[in-house]
Amino acid sequence: MFDFNRITQETDLYNLHTHTQFCDGHAPMEEFVTEAIALGFTHLGFTPHSPISVESPCNMSKESVAGYFDEMERLRKAYGDRINLYTAMEIDYVSSGDGPADIYFQELPLDYRIGSVHFIPDINNPSELVDIDGKYPAFKSRMAKHFDGDIEYVVKRFFSQMMAMVDEGGFDVVGHMDKIGFNASQYRDGIDEEPWYDKLVIDLFENIMDHHLTIEINTKAWLQNNRLYPNLKYFGMLKRFNAPMIVNSDTHYPTLLNCGRMEAIKLLDVL
Numbered sequence: 001m002f003d004f005n006r007i008t009q010e011t012d013l014y015n016l017h018t019h020t021q022f023c024d025g026h027a028p029m030e031e032f033v034t035e036a037i038a039l040g041f042t043h044l045g046f047t048p049h050s051p052i053s054v055e056s057p058c059n060m061s062k063e064s065v066a067g068y069f070d071e072m073e074r075l076r077k078a079y080g081d082r083i084n085l086y087t088a089m090e091i092d093y094v095s096s097g098d099g100p101a102d103i104y105f106q107e108l109p110l111d112y113r114i115g116s117v118h119f120i121p122d123i124n125n126p127s128e129l130v131d132i133d134g135k136y137p138a139f140k141s142r143m144a145k146h147f148d149g150d151i152e153y154v155v156k157r158f159f160s161q162m163m164a165m166v167d168e169g170g171f172d173v174v175g176h177m178d179k180i181g182f183n184a185s186q187y188r189d190g191i192d193e194e195p196w197y198d199k200l201v202i203d204l205f206e207n208i209m210d211h212h213l214t215i216e217i218n219t220k221a222w223l224q225n226n227r228l229y230p231n232l233k234y235f236g237m238l239k240r241f242n243a244p245m246i247v248n249s250d251t252h253y254p255t256l257l258n259c260g261r262m263e264a265i266k267l268l269d270v271l
Contacts, residue, residue, distance in 0.1 A: 002086075002112040002172055004214050004246050007043050012265050015257055016045035017090065017114060017175070017216065017248035022068045023048040024058040025252045029071055033079050035254035045086035046072065047114050050105065052092045054119060054129045059092070065108070086111040090175055093117050093165035094129060101170030114216065115165050116175035120157040122146045132158065132180065139183040151187050155180055159200040166207050173246065174208050176218040176229035177201075192231065201234060205243070215243050217268070219260025220250035228264055239271045 007014050018032055019025035025032075029046060036044045048068060049059040060068065072087045079085065088110050093099035100115045122128040123146065130146045132139060132154060147154050158180040166174065178201050181192040191197055208215060215238060218229040230238070238245060247264050251257050 004112075004173070004244065008246060011042050012247075012262070013039065013041045013258075014043035014045075014246075015041065015249050015251065015261065016043070016047070016086065016088070016112070016173075016246055017218070017250045018044060018046050018257070019090075019250075019252045020046055020048045020060075020068065022060040022064045022071075027254050029075060030078075031254045032251075032257060033075055033083065033085065035257050037079065037082050039258055041083060041257070043084045043086070045088050045111065047088045047090040050089045050091040052119075053094055053098055056119075056131065058118075058131075069109075088112045088114065090114040090116050091171060092119065093161060093168070094119055096164065096168065099165055099168060099170070101168040106170060112173065113171035114173045114175040115171035117158060117161045117165060120154065120161055123148055123150060123153055132183065136183055136186045140187060143187060151184055151191065155184050155191065155197065156200065159204055162204055163207055166204070166211050166213065169211065171213070173214045173216050175216050176220075176250065177204060177208070177215060178230045178234070179218070181229075181231055182221060182225060182227050201230065202237070205230075205234070205237060205241075209241060209243060213244070215245050217245055217247040217264050218250050219247065219264050220256075222260030222263060223256070228260070228267075232267065235268060235271050239268065 020029050051062040052059045076085050091100040091105055091113055100113050118133040119129040120132055122130050185192045221227040247261050249259050249261050
């Protein structure tokens with residue numbers, strides 16, 4: 001098992017959720033490595049969006065996986081004396097049997113695996129998977145096209161997918177566990193403050209703890225939206241139950257490698 005605790009106890013200068021040119025990252029991996037070294041980072045993990053069974057411009061193809069591993073080997077040889085580099089993936093949970101626990105991902109020589117949900121079924125056509133991640137204008141359009149404007153269906157289905165992913169296992173870190181909250185709150189102001197929404201988050205947290213998984217504090221939206229995943233209001237719960245945590249920027253750009261991370265770490269420290 002990958003020792004996240006060793007890294008977080010050793011330093012604040014790390015990032016273990018970094019995208020690449022093999023998925024929807026916006027720079028070659030080497031630029032992330034050189035930026036990390038310039039920032040004084042001692043640990044950097046790459047996590048391209050995994051190959052997926054549905055059409056997605058954001059995910060890497062199975063054909064590109066070998067190239068990803070080759071590039072990781074090259075970068076380790078070139079920079080391994082200055083920074084610890086880890087080969088990982090952010091693996092989409094799509095449905096039962098189609099996610100991190102799939103034998104394909106289990107047999108890949110990954111240092112660790114992040115499990116995430118980005119797709120849920122169309123409300124009227126369950127065989128059609130719809131991306132509910134990304135920027136709000138696209139989300140709003142998909143609400144009309146795929147979900148009949150039923151935001152509660154979208155939120156509840158997201159969390160049911162997350163619960164199923166945790167139950168099936170095959171991964172180490174729960175990625176952005178309540179990310180649906182931002183787009184949902186844009187669509188219906190205050191939805192993420194409603195008691196039924198809080199219960200979904202708390203139930204998921206308890207399930208994560210039962211399965212002894214690490215929770216990611218995801219800072220990707222901090223700069224633009226002043227939002228963390230999980231939401232800042234749940235930090236007290238995470239600290240109270242001594243949940244294993246790592247703080248990741250989920251970056252797609254080298255210049256955002258440390259974006260929001262120091263702020264999140266300080267917020268955790270004061271609780």
